[in-house]
Amino acid sequence: MAKQRWVDISVGLFVLSGILALSVMAMKVSGVSRWSSNKSYHVTAEFADIGSLKVRSPVTIAGVKIGEVTRIELQSADLNAKVTMLLRQDKPIPFQDTSARILTQGLLGSNYISIVPGFDDDSKSAHAYLRDGDVIARTQEAMILENLIGQLLFNIKK
Amino acid sequence: MLNRLATLGQSSLNTLQKIGQSGLFLGGLIIRKPDFLKLWADLRHQLYFCGVLSCLIIIVSGLFIGMVVGLQGYHTLEKFGATTQLGQLLALSITRELGPVISALLFAGRAGSALTAEIGLMKATEQLVSMDMMGVDPIARVIYPRFLAGVIALPLLALIFSAVAIYGGYFIGVDWLGVDSGSFWSNMQVSVDFRADVVSGIIKSIVFAIVVVWIAVYEGFYCTPTAEGISQATTKTVVHASLAVLGLDFILTAMMIGSW
Amino acid sequence: MNHQLNPANFVEISQLSFKRDGRSIFDRLDLVVKKGAITAVMGPSGSGKTTLLRLIGAQLTPDSGEILVNGTNVHQLGRHDLLAVRRRMGLLFQSGALFTHLSVFENVAFPLREHTNLDESLLREVVLMKLEAVGLRGAAHLMPDELSGGMARRVAFARALALDPDLMMYDEPFTGQDPISMGVLVRLIQRLNQLLNTTTIIVSHDVEETCSIADYVYLIADGRLIAEGSPSELLKSSQADVRQFMHGEADGAVPFHYPSRPYLEELSDAE
Numbered sequence: 276m277a278k279q280r281w282v283d284i285s286v287g288l289f290v291l292s293g294i295l296a297l298s299v300m301a302m303k304v305s306g307v308s309r310w311s312s313n314k315s316y317h318v319t320a321e322f323a324d325i326g327s328l329k330v331r332s333p334v335t336i337a338g339v340k341i342g343e344v345t346r347i348e349l350q351s352a353d354l355n356a357k358v359t360m361l362l363r364q365d366k367p368i369p370f371q372d373t374s375a376r377i378l379t380q381g382l383l384g385s386n387y388i389s390i391v392p393g394f395d396d397d398s399k400s401a402h403a404y405l406r407d408g409d410v411i412a413r414t415q416e417a418m419i420l421e422n423l424i425g426q427l428l429f430n431i432k433k
Numbered sequence: 434m435l436n437r438l439a440t441l442g443q444s445s446l447n448t449l450q451k452i453g454q455s456g457l458f459l460g461g462l463i464i465r466k467p468d469f470l471k472l473w474a475d476l477r478h479q480l481y482f483c484g485v486l487s488c489l490i491i492i493v494s495g496l497f498i499g500m501v502v503g504l505q506g507y508h509t510l511e512k513f514g515a516t517t518q519l520g521q522l523l524a525l526s527i528t529r530e531l532g533p534v535i536s537a538l539l540f541a542g543r544a545g546s547a548l549t550a551e552i553g554l555m556k557a558t559e560q561l562v563s564m565d566m567m568g569v570d571p572i573a574r575v576i577y578p579r580f581l582a583g584v585i586a587l588p589l590l591a592l593i594f595s596a597v598a599i600y601g602g603y604f605i606g607v608d609w610l611g612v613d614s615g616s617f618w619s620n621m622q623v624s625v626d627f628r629a630d631v632v633s634g635i636i637k638s639i640v641f642a643i644v645v646v647w648i649a650v651y652e653g654f655y656c657t658p659t660a661e662g663i664s665q666a667t668t669k670t671v672v673h674a675s676l677a678v679l680g681l682d683f684i685l686t687a688m689m690i691g692s693w
Numbered sequence: 694m695n696h697q698l699n700p701a702n703f704v705e706i707s708q709l710s711f712k713r714d715g716r717s718i719f720d721r722l723d724l725v726v727k728k729g730a731i732t733a734v735m736g737p738s739g740s741g742k743t744t745l746l747r748l749i750g751a752q753l754t755p756d757s758g759e760i761l762v763n764g765t766n767v768h769q770l771g772r773h774d775l776l777a778v779r780r781r782m783g784l785l786f787q788s789g790a791l792f793t794h795l796s797v798f799e800n801v802a803f804p805l806r807e808h809t810n811l812d813e814s815l816l817r818e819v820v821l822m823k824l825e826a827v828g829l830r831g832a833a834h835l836m837p838d839e840l841s842g843g844m845a846r847r848v849a850f851a852r853a854l855a856l857d858p859d860l861m862m863y864d865e866p867f868t869g870q871d872p873i874s875m876g877v878l879v880r881l882i883q884r885l886n887q888l889l890n891t892t893t894i895i896v897s898h899d900v901e902e903t904c905s906i907a908d909y910v911y912l913i914a915d916g917r918l919i920a921e922g923s924p925s926e927l928l929k930s931s932q933a934d935v936r937q938f939m940h941g942e943a944d945g946a947v948p949f950h951y952p953s954r955p956y957l958e959e960l961s962d963a964e
Contacts, residue, residue, distance in 0.1 A: 555793075558790055560791075566752065567807070568776040569803075569804075
């Protein structure tokens with residue numbers, strides 16, 4: 276019967292659009308990680324203060340997103356924050372002298388990590404680029420508004 | 434005074450009995466082993482009635498809700514200079530709350546009441562009894578496919594609602610109010626976690642689906658088989674289902690915000 | 694007990710008692726339906742005749758007493774066996790109770806689809822045969838809301854016959870029918886019984902039509918049997934309540950007036 280066919284087709288379309296909506300939600304809205312683990316690697320860095328950095332905050336070089344924060348832990352030894360980042364494999368980052376800073380998007384925006392690459396003075400050395408498990412030694416903590424205001428007031432008083 | 438207490442006690446006991454009866458009804462419904470071939474044919478039909486025919490109201494409502502949230506959100510965020518956060522505001526409120534809840538309420542009003550009325554009418558015209566006398570289990574043949582169709586349809590409708598709403602907000606925010614498209618999506622993607630937000634929204638809508646369809650089917654099956662009885666049952670379905678959705682939403686949100 | 698008291702009887706009801714909402718509907722009723730005969734159960738409105746059919750079909754359970762259908766106590770059967778027994782019964786409802794979402798053809802085909810594995814062409818033949826028997830083969834494609842009341846009832850008849858049951862029960866088949874439809878139904882019920890020897894129970898309060906085809910009549914009032922016998926015996930009965938019912942007298946054993954205070958007393962209250 277023609278009606279039966281129409282019923283079946285429309286039910287199929289309905290289910291399909293539901294699944295489509297699900298994938299839209301997954302991909303566009305929530306940004307499920309586009310990088311599978313064999314095309315990316317983990318590095319860590321320790322910060323004295325991470326400000327309002329969150330898991331999934333972006334990691335950028337020169338303003339371009341090349342990864343995201345996957346884990347934030349408090350180190351029990353020296354009470355620093357150890358941040359684990361997942362980075363894309365296709366853009367190698369020099370190991371020597373690389374530093375990571377925590378910056379703010381806009382004035383009141385959320386925090387993100389910006390990596391300033393070091394110099395690759397000896398590309399033939401064994402450990403030229405960042406590898407999985409490396410630690411970025413040089414870090415700069417987030418700018419905390421209260422500290423800034425405190426400094427400002429202190430300077431004004433002087 | 435004592436009389437009032439007695440009436441209160443009596444109605445509480447009645448309510449308790451109804452809850453118990455509906456619980457047993459649901460249990461009996463789920464336990465039945467269905468005849469898959471015949472179930473499949475009926476299921477397709479019921480999915481058409483519950484799902485496809487609800488699509489229009491869901492899409493239109495989703496669009497309007499998304500646009501309103503976008504508009505209101507923009508005007509509030511503008512005061513803090515944080516309009517780039519519009520995507521995040523929109524996505525989180527829709528996927529976590531508005532999507533599952535509003536689509537469940539709309540579903541209860543449209544499909545739930547239709548379900549109750551249909552089953553009530555079948556009861557009033559003795560169709561269920563005659564099916565029973567023919568040796569066909571009316572619960573397995575009439576009630577179960579409708580129940581299953583509702584439980585499948587509502588989560589899908591909720592997803593469609595959410596997706597349409599977000600695009601509605603995008604349309605208002607980016608095309609009309611000038612929020613930057615790039616930051617709209619990227620801020621959204623940073624702050625919306627698939628597991629915590631989207632999946633919890635899906636879980637909510639599945640729970641809502643079970644409760645709404647259960648109430649609709651129960652009220653229809655146990656209604657007084659007269660015209661007045663059916664109208665009362667339909668009203669009860671919409672009211673009870675809506676309240677249940679809102680109450681469960683609070684409970685589920687409280688459970689989920691506690692992280693899991 | 695699972696033995697048949699008398700193999701010539703298809704349905705045996707012994708000491709049936711049934712209460713609903715505190716009211717006693719049946720009080721130790723004894724009734725017997727002979728195989729292959731048309732048995733009528735008549736009585737005033739509200740005497741529980743429809744309830745009796747539901748009890749026989751095991752939709753309701755008696756408070757005491759037992760009902761044997763073809764030797765089996767229907768209320769002791771498990772779900773599966775009960776379904777099997779019900780397949781051998783046909784029940785024609787007062788309203789017809791056609792499935793409103795199915796066409797006439799699909800309505801009649803429903804029991805066949807549910808309980809048999811006939812392929813489509815064979816099924817179609819059987820359905821058309823049943824519709825032909827009730828004279829509605831040409832209406833096979835219509836939907837129930839397009840049928841008149843009489844036609845709907847005939848379709849329901851065809852549906853009840855679909856599996857060729859051993860026992861046919863008719864709940865008020867003549868109520869509200871025009872004379873032609875009534876005549877048609879009477880003829881169909883009689884022919885069915887004659888041709889296939891189907892045991893038939895008719896529940897009705899239409900004295901004339903029912904007595905024209907019934908072999909045996911039971912008269913029930915106030916939950917008890919007040920008379921039984923062949924139609925001619927009952928028509929000649931001198932029992933007051935039987936006479937009032939059979940001849941349609943306005944006042945007699947069943948009073949005309951609803952119980953109330955004396956007339957003059959109530960009128961004088963107004964002053």
